[in-house]
Amino acid sequence: MNVLSDRLVNLFGALAVGITDRIKKAAFDPTIPGGGETTAAIVVIGHATGLSIDELGRVLGLSHAGTVRLVDRLVAAGFAVRSKALRDRRAVALMLTEAGETRLSAILQRRNETLSEILSHVSNADRLVLERIAETILAQMSDDAVSALTICRLCDERRCYNCPMDAFGRLCCTIRSIGVTRPL
Amino acid sequence: MNVLSDRLVNLFGALAVGITDRIKKAAFDPTIPGGGETTAAIVVIGHATGLSIDELGRVLGLSHAGTVRLVDRLVAAGFAVRSKALRDRRAVALMLTEAGETRLSAILQRRNETLSEILSHVSNADRLVLERIAETILAQMSDDAVSALTICRLCDERRCYNCPMDAFGRLCCTIRSIGVTRPL
DNA sequence: GCATAGTGTATGCGCAGCGCATATATCACG
DNA sequence: CGTGATATATGCGCTGCGCATACACTATGC
Numbered sequence: 001m002n003v004l005s006d007r008l009v010n011l012f013g014a015l016a017v018g019i020t021d022r023i024k025k026a027a028f029d030p031t032i033p034g035g036g037e038t039t040a041a042i043v044v045i046g047h048a049t050g051l052s053i054d055e056l057g058r059v060l061g062l063s064h065a066g067t068v069r070l071v072d073r074l075v076a077a078g079f080a081v082r083s084k085a086l087r088d089r090r091a092v093a094l095m096l097t098e099a100g101e102t103r104l105s106a107i108l109q110r111r112n113e114t115l116s117e118i119l120s121h122v123s124n125a126d127r128l129v130l131e132r133i134a135e136t137i138l139a140q141m142s143d144d145a146v147s148a149l150t151i152c153r154l155c156d157e158r159r160c161y162n163c164p165m166d167a168f169g170r171l172c173c174t175i176r177s178i179g180v181t182r183p184l
Numbered sequence: 185m186n187v188l189s190d191r192l193v194n195l196f197g198a199l200a201v202g203i204t205d206r207i208k209k210a211a212f213d214p215t216i217p218g219g220g221e222t223t224a225a226i227v228v229i230g231h232a233t234g235l236s237i238d239e240l241g242r243v244l245g246l247s248h249a250g251t252v253r254l255v256d257r258l259v260a261a262g263f264a265v266r267s268k269a270l271r272d273r274r275a276v277a278l279m280l281t282e283a284g285e286t287r288l289s290a291i292l293q294r295r296n297e298t299l300s301e302i303l304s305h306v307s308n309a310d311r312l313v314l315e316r317i318a319e320t321i322l323a324q325m326s327d328d329a330v331s332a333l334t335i336c337r338l339c340d341e342r343r344c345y346n347c348p349m350d351a352f353g354r355l356c357c358t359i360r361s362i363g364v365t366r367p368l
Numbered sequence: 369g370c371a372t373a374g375t376g377t378a379t380g381c382g383c384a385g386c387g388c389a390t391a392t393a394t395c396a397c398g
Numbered sequence: 399c400g401t402g403a404t405a406t407a408t409g410c411g412c413t414g415c416g417c418a419t420a421c422a423c424t425a426t427g428c
Contacts, residue, residue, distance in 0.1 A: 006343035008311055009299045011318035013207055014349070018325050018335035019200035036414070054376060066415050068378060073414095090376045090423045115193045121324055122317055127192055129313040133306055134195035140305055141202050151202035159190035165198070220385070238405060250386045252407060257385095266406095274394045274405040 019118065026114040027107045027154055034073045037062065039107060040153040041070055042096065045080055046104045047157050048149060050093040052085065059149045079103055108156040139164040203302065210298040211291045211338055217257045221246065223291060224337040225254055226280065229264055230288045231341050232333060234277040236269065243333045263287055292340040323348040 027039050037060045044059050045051065051059075057067030071094065074080040079100035085091035096104060122130065142148040148165040157163070211223050221244045228243050229235065235243075241251030255278065258264040263284035269275040280288060306314065326332040332349040341347070 004300050004303055005311070005315065006296075006340070007345060008315045008318070009296055009303065010339050010341075010344040011315060011322060011348070012303060013203070013295065013299050014335050014339050015318040015322055016200045016203035016207065017338055018322065019197070020204040021334070022325075023197055023200065034414070038414095052376070053378095062414095063416050064377075065379080065417075069414070072378095085376095088376075088424070092377070111197065112190075112193055115197050116188050118321055118325070119188055119193065119196060121320055126313055126317050126320075127189070129310055130317055131189065131192045131195060133310050133314055134192070134199040136305055136310075137302055138195060138199055138202065141206075141302070150205070151198050154201055155194050155198050156190070157194075160194040160198075161191060164195070218385070236405070237407095246385095247387050248406075249388075249408080253385070256407095269405095272395070272405075276406070 019115075022114050022118065023111055023154055026110040029103055029107055031077075032074075032079065032103060033077050034070060037153075038070055038073065041074060042079060042100060042104050043107065043155070044149060044153050045074075045094045045096055046101070047152065047155070049095045050085070052088075052091040053094065054091070055146070056094060058146045059153060061150070074100070107154075111154060112156055112159075135164045203299075206298050206302065207295055207338055210294040213287060213291055215261075216263065216287060217261050218254060221337075222254055222257065225258060226263060226284060226288050227291060227339070228333060228337050229258075229278050229280055230285070231336065231339075233279050234269070236272075236275040237278065238275070239330070240278060242330045243337060245334070258284070291338075295338060296340055296343075319348045 024039075027043075028035075029039055032038055032042065041056060041060060044056060048055070048059075053067050053071055054064065056071070057064055060067065060070075062070065071080065071082065071092075075082060078097055080094055080096055082092040083095060085093040119127065119130075138151065142151055142165060152160075152163075152165060208223075211227075212219075213223055216222055216226065225240060225244060228240060232239070237251050237255055238248065240255070241248055244251065244254075246254065255264065255266065255276075259266060262281055264278055264280055266276040267279060269277040303311065303314075322335065326335055326349055336344075336347075336349060
């Protein structure tokens with residue numbers, strides 16, 4: 001027997017699914033070729049500028065081949081470039097173009113607006129508790145930088161100070177700051 | 185300027201994405217042919233026994249053709265049947281087979297276990313607040329039965345008493361109780 | 369320095385899932 | 399009974415992905 005309320009389990013699951021639908025719908029950009037996780041790829045490259053195709057694939061849960069094609073699409077559309085990695089001449093250092101940065105800003109803005117609208121119906125007191133709950137759960141959901149980036153693949157990292165995913169030096173913010181100098 | 189904390193917005197979004205990933209991973213059943221929303225289709229048919237292909241397609245966000253093929257796969261695998269609708273001889277009344285019901289139970293059990301494990305790290309006091317927050321947000325996220333079922337497409341309806349999606353007579357639970365007698 | 373194993377990237381090939389356009393059957397309404 | 403709307407089904411082609419493979423570079427051991 002579980003001490004947890006079945007109702008809470010259900011409501012929490014429905015909430016996550018419903019909110020995620022909204023986020024993905026808001027973040028979706030028809031000018032970016034390719035559905036699925038292509039939009040997330042732009043955010044991830046923005047988070048972890050200089051990451052490799054292999055790392056991007058692990059973050060997005062795609063095969064190498066699938067990731068190569070995804071990057072092909074982004075490059076062809078002018079949103080990302082494959083530049084030379086500093087340490088390893090086999091690897092590619094992915095980064096956004098100006099156009100890619102512009103798309104990224106638009107994606108994050110729409111995401112933030114959607115979430116803000118939804119949260120506006122929650123009282124101030126409850127928001128404090130919600131923030132603590134989210135922090136608690138997130139802090140124990142990832143074991144390494146890859147899984148942290150996966151969870152944060154649609155986050156606005158620039159506005160996430162004190163990111164709980166960062167608690168063990170494995171956060172997205174950390175990854176960005178270390179740039180290409182440290183593999184995921 | 186938004187009075188909402190940027191950090192809360194980010195953490196809440198990351199939480200939703202991360203939890204949804206976990207739910208979908210847990211619910212995924214390799215014995216069910218076809219990825220994407222095929223698993224959800226079984227849950228939805230279980231929720232709203234007797235619904236039509238058109239209704240299922242709207243709930244899952246698929247085209248008619250895509251939904252027909254999805255149902256083809258479920259039927260071929262022996263998890264669902266197309267039976268005659270009572271009122272409309274054009275329409276199909278979808279329902280699960282014994283094997284489908286078995287799969288449904290397994291899917292929901294894995295989902296519930298995953299969510300329970302995650303929520304076990306939240307204090308009892310915070311759980312009460314979380315339940316209220318989820319209720320508040322969910323109650324204003326859907327306008328009709330289709331969008332309610334979309335949000336509830338991975339829910340364990342049998343354990344969701346007082347479902348907030350039901351508040352306006354448009355809930356998944358309602359849909360089940362009315363069976364085939366009322367279109368979505 | 370050199371051989372061998374390991375890693376990162378790219379490509380040929382085929383498959384699965386989906387949407388568009390279309391065809392057919394049934395319903396709703398005058 | 400005729401016309402338009404609705405529900406389902408299918409042919410066709412596209413897209414995204416994975417598997418297997420090829421190639422380039424790195425790392426390690428001798």
